[in-house]
Amino acid sequence: MDGVYRFLLTPRWWGINVFVLLAIPFCIFMGSWQLSRFEGRVQEHRSATKQAASDQHETARSLDSMLPVDKATSGRRVTASGHYGKQLLVPGRQVDGRSGFYVLTLLRTDSGKALPVVRGWLPGRVDAAKAPAAPGGEVTVTGALQASETPGDNGVSAQGGLPAGQTAAISSASLVNLVPYRLYDAWITLDRADSGMKAVPAAAPDGTGLDLKAFQNLGYTGEWFVFAGFVVFMWFRLLRREAEAARDAELGLVPQETPEPVTSG
Incomplete structure (x- = not known):
């Protein structure tokens, strides 16, 4: 060297x-x-x-x-029957780049559990008077299966202290204190929105x-x-x-x- x-x-x-x-x-x-x-x-x-x-x-x-909902089943089309019950509004949701709110109604099924169903989206600020009432009697719904949301993730608001009749996240953990039903740990968004509302597209799995x-x-x-x-x-x-x-x-x-x-x- x-x-x-x-x-x-x-x-x-x-x-x-x-x-x-x-x-x-x-x-x-x-x-x-x-x-x-x-x-x-x-x-x-x-x-x-x-x-x-x-x-x-x-x-x-x-x-x-x-x-249960996982990457393989999230977004898949499912069907369920029951009677609509309590209705809630989900503020701060965007569809096609516009801000508005979801209309979320609990479907009480024959299993004794309630399934959160997003019946559609409306533009503008939250207004219960603008949200159409759910159909009466027994209904059969079809839509995309979604996993329970986690506040703070993927744009889901973690805001607390919302007015009565509103929820920030669509999840069994958030809804259990707002509705008197046993809940599925899942929700669906309808293929076709009800009463002039816009259908909410399914989100990709986490x-x-x-x-x-x-x-x-x-x-x-x-x-x-x-x-x-x-x-x-x-x-x-x-x-x-x-x-x-x-x-x-x-x-x-x-x-x-x-x-x-x-x-x-």
Whole structure:
């Protein structure tokens, strides 16, 4: 080895080299893993989009046969029968870029449980007078099955203290204190809205959309690869500095320190 680079055999540089040899593969592995997470979310998004398109044309199945709601059953068409009961309004919901509110009515089924049914959407501020009353008598509804919402996720409001007759989230946990029924841990949005309202499109299952988490994975991918490059850059920079210092020392270009004069007391 050239005498200039003999410093590479020192314990200090052995430690630096081992760190670099471990850090670079680790960064590449983590970057590749984050990239695979992003690609997986993209594939899930494509599959969910195709599934949503096919769900609109499939034969509706009974509600109980499609529970519990998961990625495979979310968005699938189901049917249920019963009598409409208590009605609630869900403020702060957007459809086609416009703000409005959902009209949510509880369907009391023969099983003894109530199914939250979004009968449609109306534009503007919440107004109970604008919400049409639910049909009377026994009805059979058909719509897209949806999982209970979580306040604070995917744009669902976590607002509390709403006026009577309103709810921020469509979930059994939120509705259990508002209605006197046992509830399904699910809800449906009707294929065709009632009484002049606009039908609410089904939402993709959680974790299948190109949401913030997906692009976080892509951002983390870039960060890990940049860090791997930074490690290599810093190693070469430190190597060059040490080599130049060693070369200057061999040529006698390193200034020697002048010893301070010793004064007698």
